[in-house]
Amino acid sequence: xxxxxxxxxxxxxxxxxxxxxxxxxxxxxxxxxxxxxxxxxxxxxxxxxxxxxxxxxxxxxxxxxxxxxxxxxxxxxxxxxxxxxxxxxxxxxxxxxxxxxxxxxxxxxxxxxxxxxxxxxxxxxxxxxxxxxxxxxxxxxxxxxxxxxxxxxxxxxxxxxxxxxxxxxxxxxxxxxxxxxxxxxxxxxxxxxxxxxxxxxxxxxxxxxxxxxxxxxxxxxxxxxxxxxxxxxxxxxxxxxxxxxxxxxxxxxxxxxxxxxxxxxxxxxxxxxxxxxxxxxxxxxxxxxxxxxxxxxxxxxxxxxxxxxxxxxxxxxxxxxxxxxxxxxxxxxxxxxxxxxxxxx
Amino acid sequence: xxxxxxxxxxxxxxxxxxxxxxxxxxxxxxxxxxxxxxxxxxxxxxxxxxxxxxxxxxxxxxxxxxxxxxxxxxxxxxxxxxxxxxxxxxxxxxxxxxxxxxxxxxxxxxxxxxxxxxxxxxxxxxxxxxxxxxxxxxxxxxxxxxxxxxxxxxxxxxxxxxxxxxxxxxxxxxxxxxxxxxxxxxxxxxxxxxxxxxxxxxxxxxxxxxxxxxxxxxxxxxxxxxxxxxxxxxxxxxxxxxxxxxxxxxxxxxxxxxxxxxxxxxxxxxxxxxxxxxxxxxxxxxxxxxxxxxxxxxxxxxxxxx
Numbered sequence: 001x002x003x004x005x006x007x008x009x010x011x012x013x014x015x016x017x018x019x020x021x022x023x024x025x026x027x028x029x030x031x032x033x034x035x036x037x038x039x040x041x042x043x044x045x046x047x048x049x050x051x052x053x054x055x056x057x058x059x060x061x062x063x064x065x066x067x068x069x070x071x072x073x074x075x076x077x078x079x080x081x082x083x084x085x086x087x088x089x090x091x092x093x094x095x096x097x098x099x100x101x102x103x104x105x106x107x108x109x110x111x112x113x114x115x116x117x118x119x120x121x122x123x124x125x126x127x128x129x130x131x132x133x134x135x136x137x138x139x140x141x142x143x144x145x146x147x148x149x150x151x152x153x154x155x156x157x158x159x160x161x162x163x164x165x166x167x168x169x170x171x172x173x174x175x176x177x178x179x180x181x182x183x184x185x186x187x188x189x190x191x192x193x194x195x196x197x198x199x200x201x202x203x204x205x206x207x208x209x210x211x212x213x214x215x216x217x218x219x220x221x222x223x224x225x226x227x228x229x230x231x232x233x234x235x236x237x238x239x240x241x242x243x244x245x246x247x248x249x250x251x252x253x254x255x256x257x258x259x260x261x262x263x264x265x266x267x268x269x270x271x272x273x274x275x276x277x278x279x280x281x282x283x284x285x286x287x288x289x290x291x292x293x294x295x296x297x298x299x300x301x302x303x304x305x306x307x308x309x310x311x312x313x314x315x316x317x318x319x320x321x322x323x324x325x326x327x328x329x330x331x332x333x334x335x336x337x338x339x340x341x342x343x344x345x
Numbered sequence: 346x347x348x349x350x351x352x353x354x355x356x357x358x359x360x361x362x363x364x365x366x367x368x369x370x371x372x373x374x375x376x377x378x379x380x381x382x383x384x385x386x387x388x389x390x391x392x393x394x395x396x397x398x399x400x401x402x403x404x405x406x407x408x409x410x411x412x413x414x415x416x417x418x419x420x421x422x423x424x425x426x427x428x429x430x431x432x433x434x435x436x437x438x439x440x441x442x443x444x445x446x447x448x449x450x451x452x453x454x455x456x457x458x459x460x461x462x463x464x465x466x467x468x469x470x471x472x473x474x475x476x477x478x479x480x481x482x483x484x485x486x487x488x489x490x491x492x493x494x495x496x497x498x499x500x501x502x503x504x505x506x507x508x509x510x511x512x513x514x515x516x517x518x519x520x521x522x523x524x525x526x527x528x529x530x531x532x533x534x535x536x537x538x539x540x541x542x543x544x545x546x547x548x549x550x551x552x553x554x555x556x557x558x559x560x561x562x563x564x565x566x567x568x569x570x571x572x573x574x575x576x577x578x579x580x581x582x583x584x585x586x587x588x589x590x591x592x593x594x595x596x597x598x599x600x601x602x603x604x605x606x607x608x609x610x611x612x613x614x615x616x617x618x619x620x621x622x623x624x625x626x627x628x629x630x631x632x633x634x635x636x637x638x639x640x641x642x643x644x645x646x647x648x649x650x651x
Contacts, residue, residue, distance in 0.1 A: 025535040025538075028535055029536045029537055036435035036439060039435065040445055040446075040449040043428070053467055054470060057470045127359040132363060140367055143367055146634065147366065147369070149561045150373070150565070150633070151629055152565065153607045156608070160611055161612070233356040233359065237352075261460020263462045294462050294568075298571060298572075314466055314470070317462070317466040320463050321459055324460055325455055328455050331458070332451065
C-alpha cells in the first residue's frame with residue numbers, strides 16, 4: 001500500500017487500545033483511498049464507454065461506405081440522409097452516404113473562425129497582460145470571461161436575428177440571389193455568418209488561455225527586454241510571444257475542438273443546407289449556406305428511430321469524437337511543453 | 346509610443362482588439378436587454394408555453410422551460426459535485442498508481458474537449474437499452490427505452506460539468522501548504538481526517554468556483570437537452586407535477602429548458618416567434634450572469650473571512 005496508510009505510530013509504548021484505534025484508522029484510510037481511486041477509474045471507464053458505444057452504433061455506416069464516407073457524392077448529402085430514413089427512390093434500404101459537404105462545412109467554418117479569432121485573441125491577450133493600465137485590465141478580464149460563459153444559443157440568436165438579416169439587406173444583391181437560386185439559395189444565414197458566430201465564441205476561450213500564459217512568462221525575461229530598450233509592445237512581440245508558442249498551439253487546438261463540436265449556434269447561423277460553397281462564385285461564396293457535421297446531428301435528431309439514419313448520425317459522432325480527442329491530446333502535449341519551458345526559471 | 350510603423354500598427358491593433366471584444370460583449374448585452382425586456386413581463390414568467398392561435402408560433406410564457414433549466418442544473422450539479430470532488434482529491438492528494446493518475450488526468454481533459462453533442466449521442470446509445478428503461482420510459486412498439494427524461498439528460502449534464510469542478514478543486518488543493526498536512530499527520534490524524542478538516546475548509550472557494558463554471562455549462566447547453574430531454578417545448582408539465590407523488594413521474598418524462606426554448610422559438614426552429622426567443626434568451630443570460638457574478642462574489646468573500 002501507499003505511504004499514506006503508514007501513519008507514524010504514536011510516541012511511547014503503544015497501549016493495546018491505542019493500537020486498535022490506529023488499526024481502524026488505517027482501515028478508514030484504506031477504504032477512503034479505494035473510494036477515490038474507484039471514482040477516478042470511473043471517469044476513465046466513462047470516456048472509454050463513450051468511444052466504444054458511439055463507435056458501435058455508427059459502425060454500420062462506415063462499413064457500408066468505406067472510405068467513400070469521407071468523399072463527395074453525386075446525390076446531395078441531405079437527400080442521402082432523407083433516403084436513409086425513409087428508404088431510397090424505389091423504397092429500398094438506402095445505406096450510401098458521402099459526408100464531404102458536411103466535412104467541408106466544418107472545415108470552412110472552423111478554419112475561418114480561427115483565422116478571425118486567432119489574431120484577435122493574441123492581440124487582446126497582449127493588451128490585457130502587458131499594455132492596458134492595470135485598472136482597465138481588471139475591468140476587462142471578467143468581461144472576456146463573461147463572453148466565454150454566454151450560452152451558445154444566445155450567440156446563435158444574435159446571429160440569426162441581427163447580423164443575418166443585416167447582411168441579407170445590405171450585402172446581397174437581389175439579382176445575384178435570384179440568379180444563384182437555381183443552384184443554392186444564398187442569404188444572410190451562410191458560411192460567413194457561421195464563421196463569425198464561431199469566431200466570437202472561441203475568441204474569449206483563446207484570449208483567456210493566452211493571457212494566462214503571457215502572465216506566467218518569467219519576469220526576468222521581460223525585464224531583460226525592457227533593459228535593452230524595448231517598449232512593452234516590442235517586448236511582448238519579441239520575447240513573450242516566442243515564449244508562449246506552445247500555449248498558442250494548445251489554446252488554438254482547444255478552440256478548434258470547441259468550434260468543430262458546436263452544434264446549435266452553427267445550425268442556427270449556417271443556413272441549414274449541406275452545401276459546399278463554391279469559390280468560383282466570387283464574393284457570393286461567403287453567402288452560400290453550410291451545415292457542418294455537428295449541426296447535422298441536431299437537425300436530424302427527429303430521425304433516430306430510423307436504423308440507417310441513426311447509424312449515419314452516430315458515424316458523424318465518431319468523426320467528431322476522434323477529431324476533438326486528437327485536438328485535446330495535442331493541446332495537452334503542447335501545454336506540457338510550456339511547463340517544461342518556463343519551469344526551468 | 347512605438348516609433349516604427351509596424352510596431353505602431355501592432356500597438357494600436359492590440360488596443361483595438363481589446364476594446365473590440367469589449368464592444369462585442371456590450372452590444373450583445375444591450376441588444377438582449379432592449380429586445381428582451383420588451384417581451385419579459387410577469388405573465389411571461391408565470392405561464393406555460395402554448396401553441397399560438399394564428400399561424401405557427403408560440404404563445405404563453407416560459408415557466409416550464411425555466412423550471413426545466415433549474416431542475417437539470419440542480420440534478421446535474423448534484424451528481425457531478427461528489428464525483429468531481431473525489432476525482433480531484435485523488436488527483437491532488439493521492440495520485441497513485443501513476444497510470445491511474447495519468448489516465449484520469451487525460452480522461453478529464455477529454456471530457457472537457459469532446460463536444461456535448463457526442464455525449465448526447467452516447468446517452469442515446471446507452472439509455473435506450475431496455476434494461477435502463479427505469480431512467481426514462483418505454484417505447485410501446487419496440488420495447489426499447491425512449492432515452493428522453495430529466496434523469497438521462499442530467500446524467501450526461503453531470504459529465505460536462507465534471508471537468509471544471511475537478512480542475513478548479515485540484516488547483517486549490519495544490520495551493521494548500523504541505524506543512525499543514527504534515528502537521529496533521531504528526532498529530533496522528535488519518536489521511537481522511539486531514540483532508541476533511543485541514544484541506545477541505547481551505548479549498549471551498551475553489552470548489553465553488555468550479556461548481557459555478559459547471560452550472561454555467563449545464564444551463565447553457567442545448568445539444569444534450571435537445572436529444573435527451575426532447576423538444577417538448579409546447580407540452581407543459583401535467584398540473585400538480587411538483588407534488589411528491591407525481592414528481593418522480595415528471596422526472597421520467599420529456600421536457601424542455603430555456604436553451605431549447607430559445608432554439609425552438611428562433612427562426613431556425615419550428616416555433617418562429619422572435620419576441621419569445623428574445624425574452625427567454627434574456628432570462629437565460631441573466632441566470633448565467635447572476636450565477637457567475639453573484640455566487641462568484643460570495644465564493645470570494647469566503648476567502649476573506651477565513
